[in-house]
Each structure stands twice: as structure tokens, then as C-alpha cells.
Amino acid sequence: MATSATDITGAAPPAALSAEKENTMRVFVTGASGWIGSAAVDELLADGHEVVGLARSDSSAAALERRGAVARRGDLDDLDGLRAGAAEADAVVHLANKHDWSDLAASNRAERGAVETMLGELEGSDRPLLLASGLAGLASGRLSTEADRTPHSGPDAPRGGTEALALEFADRGVRTVSLRFAPTVHGAGDQGFVALIAAVAREKGVSAWIGDGSARWPAVxxxxxxxxxxxxxxxxxxxxxxxxxxxEGVSTRAIAEALGEALGLPSTSVAPADAGAHFGWIGGFFGQDMPASSEATRRLLGWSQSGPTLLDDIAGGAYSAA
Known part of the structure; x- marks a missing residue:
């Protein structure tokens, strides 16, 4: 049973990847109309793949079809639909998650069940399953790398422990890939963590960081x-x-100061003991120091930053509107 990730330092160079792009696939994408999913669908279609996207609503289905994808109605609780979507595809990209902060246990159970279902369908087929995971909580106070193992496993872990679960299927005929996303995937229209920090700043009339603001957040x-x-x-x-x-890591002080400048608000420090009262639950994330390297990923894929930085996005007004 595989419990560690593939060593990617000696993997295929970008030139080989470019040649392989001629082999197009039918790709089943969950979360296809979401923040990351819609961007991924555009890129997959541009590469010539046929995309079948899971859609929870008529509006999401229509948005996918306008992009040139095929919509499949369903959600993460529709296990028969997920199984059928995986069965009919050459590859699965799983980006959906309920993210119900009011009932994380239920969200984790739904995620676990969905991934178990799709892995069961793909087992022994040598087809890829790309699975969204996260860099938050991977390591604390040091630079994490692709070689780090997730500390979360089991059904009650964050995201249902699905990264560890999926990697177990690497020896069971599934080309499992863990996609660990930075805690802030930023841009105009983002409703994630930075948008929540901006909302707190508007409510409190001040843009704050925690302690000395040296905690670092990776961004993409x-x-x-x-x-x-x-x-x-x-x-x-x-x-x-x-x-x-x-x-690799943008300091939380730099994030708060940039938000203050963009919102026309003063910026200041909040003591760690007061972070919960000031920020609410998001304070537990904003105070974490979690820099992350993508050096091995860049070497393998020839991938590099082409979009704006987080601070450029903030300065450009991506988080200025309520």
C-alpha cells in the first residue's frame, strides 16, 4: 500500500509534457463551476480535452455549457451519479467540496464518501484521479514541500482525510495526484479567506494582522x-x-496593510489573545505561519506564475468592493 508520494524531482521534463498534450481525454470534473474549477475547465478545454462538469443547479449547468463543456447534474451526495461520471471518463478531476463551516463534520463525511466512490470505480483502471487538497495545516513555522506527508488521515480528518486515502490507491491501479492549493487562490471575485479578512476590516473599521504579522501565507x-x-x-x-x-509566503502584516490601503482604512496589530474576538473563526487561520515551496512542481511541469501577485491583486481593487 502506497503511503508516500511519487518523487517528482527526476520526472519528465516540460518538453515531454508538451508532446503528451496531443493525447486528449474525456475528463469528469467536480466543482467545475467553482472558483478554481471554472478556471481549470477553461484550461482543459483549451488543451483539447472533452470536459464533463458536475453541476448542482440549472445556472451552473448553463454556465458550463456556455464554456463548451458538457454538464452532468448532481452533487457530492449523489454517489451513483459520481460513480457513473467516473465510469464514463478517461480521467477525474475532483475539485468540489461543501465547505460548510457550520457543520464541518458533515462536509468531511460527504467528501470522504464522494472520493471513496470515485476511487472504487477507478481502481485497477490506470486512470488518473486529481484531488484537491490544501497547504493549510501541512506544516507549521517552516517551509513545507511536496515531500511532506499530510498529518491528516481518517474519515474525521479535514476534508475526510481524502488525500491520504487517495494516495493509498497509487498501488491499486489509480494514478492519484494530490493538488495542494495555497490557502488563498486570489483574484477579482474571490470569496475565500482574504475576502473574509477584508470583510472583517470593513466591519471593524481597521485592517489588522495578528501579533507581529510575521506569519506567512502562500498564494496563487x-x-x-x-x-x-x-x-x-x-x-x-x-x-x-x-x-x-x-x-511561498506573503506576511500577514503585508496582507493587512495592503487591504488597509485599498479600503482606505488604518492598519494595526491585534494581540494573539484578542484574535478570536476581532476576527472570529478566521483568526485561527490568519495567525498560522505556513509558507510552502512549489520548487519540485515547477521543475516537473515547467509551471510558473503568470498572473498578478496577491498584493498586486489587493492594490488593484480585487477585494475593495463589499
């Missing part, structure tokens, strides 16, 4: 994240781990 622009997904599909080998982090 949405367009670069979408490109990485498409490139990872071509490079898929069993047990591969990739990091979607264009910037």
Missing part, C-alpha cells in the same frame, strides 16, 4: 491554479503530490 492567482490543474493531468503518475503556490 486563480488563472495559475487553473493552468496547474491542466498540466497536472498530463503529468499524472501514481502518488504524485503537487503544490499550487506561486508565492
Amino acid at each position: 492567482h486563480r488563472s495559475d491554479a487553473g493552468r496547474l490543474v491542466a498540466d497536472a493531468l498530463v503529468a499524472a503518475t501514481p502518488g504524485l503530490v503537487l503544490h499550487a503556490a506561486a508565492e
Whole structure:
């Protein structure tokens, strides 16, 4: 049973990947109309793949079809639909997650069940399963790398422990790839962590960081994240781990000061003991120091940052509107 990721330091060079892009596939994508998923769908279609996207609503289905994808109605609780989607595809890209912060246990159970279902269908087929995971919580106070193993496993772990689960299938005929995304996948329209920090600043009338503000967050622009997904599909080998982090670590003080400037608000420090009262639950994330390297990912895929940096996005007004 494989519990460690593929060593990607000696993997195929970018030139080989370019040649392989001629082999197009039918790709089943969950989360296809989401923040990262919609960018990934555009890149997959541009590479000539046929994309079947999971859609929870008529509006999501229509948006996918306008992009040139095929919509398949369903959600993460529709296990029969997920099984059928995987059965009919050459590859699966799993980007969906309920992200129900009011009931994380239920979200984790749904994620576990969905991934178990698709892995069961793909087992023994040598088809790829690309799975969204995260860099938050991977390591604390040091630079994490693709060689780091996730500390989370089991059904009750964050995201249902699905990264560890998927990597176990590397020896069971599934080309599993873990896509670890930075905690902020930024850009205009983002509703993630940085948008929540901006909302707190508007509510409190001050843009704050925690303590000395030296905690670092890796970041990646949405367009670069979408490109990485498409490139990872071509490079898929069993047990591969990739990091979607264009910037290793932007200090939380720099983030808060940039938000303050963009929002026309003062910026200041909040004591760690007061972070919960000031930020709410998001304070537990904003105070974490979690820089991450993507050096091995860049070497394998020839991937690099082409979109704006996080601070450029903030300065450009991506988080200025409520």
C-alpha cells in the first residue's frame, strides 16, 4: 500500500509534457463551476480535452455549457451519479467540496464518501484521479514541500482525510495526484479567506494582522491554479503530490496593510489573545505561519506564475468592493 508520494524531482521534463498534450481525454470534473474549477475547465478545454462538469443547479449547468463543456447534474451526495461520471471518463478531476463551516463534520463525511466512490470505480483502471487538497495545516513555522506527508488521515480528518486515502490507491491501479492549493487562490471575485479578512476590516473599521504579522501565507492567482490543474493531468503518475503556490509566503502584516490601503482604512496589530474576538473563526487561520515551496512542481511541469501577485491583486481593487 502506497503511503508516500511519487518523487517528482527526476520526472519528465516540460518538453515531454508538451508532446503528451496531443493525447486528449474525456475528463469528469467536480466543482467545475467553482472558483478554481471554472478556471481549470477553461484550461482543459483549451488543451483539447472533452470536459464533463458536475453541476448542482440549472445556472451552473448553463454556465458550463456556455464554456463548451458538457454538464452532468448532481452533487457530492449523489454517489451513483459520481460513480457513473467516473465510469464514463478517461480521467477525474475532483475539485468540489461543501465547505460548510457550520457543520464541518458533515462536509468531511460527504467528501470522504464522494472520493471513496470515485476511487472504487477507478481502481485497477490506470486512470488518473486529481484531488484537491490544501497547504493549510501541512506544516507549521517552516517551509513545507511536496515531500511532506499530510498529518491528516481518517474519515474525521479535514476534508475526510481524502488525500491520504487517495494516495493509498497509487498501488491499486489509480494514478492519484494530490493538488495542494495555497490557502488563498486570489483574484477579482474571490470569496475565500482574504475576502473574509477584508470583510472583517470593513466591519471593524481597521485592517489588522495578528501579533507581529510575521506569519506567512502562500498564494496563487486563480488563472495559475487553473493552468496547474491542466498540466497536472498530463503529468499524472501514481502518488504524485503537487503544490499550487506561486508565492511561498506573503506576511500577514503585508496582507493587512495592503487591504488597509485599498479600503482606505488604518492598519494595526491585534494581540494573539484578542484574535478570536476581532476576527472570529478566521483568526485561527490568519495567525498560522505556513509558507510552502512549489520548487519540485515547477521543475516537473515547467509551471510558473503568470498572473498578478496577491498584493498586486489587493492594490488593484480585487477585494475593495463589499
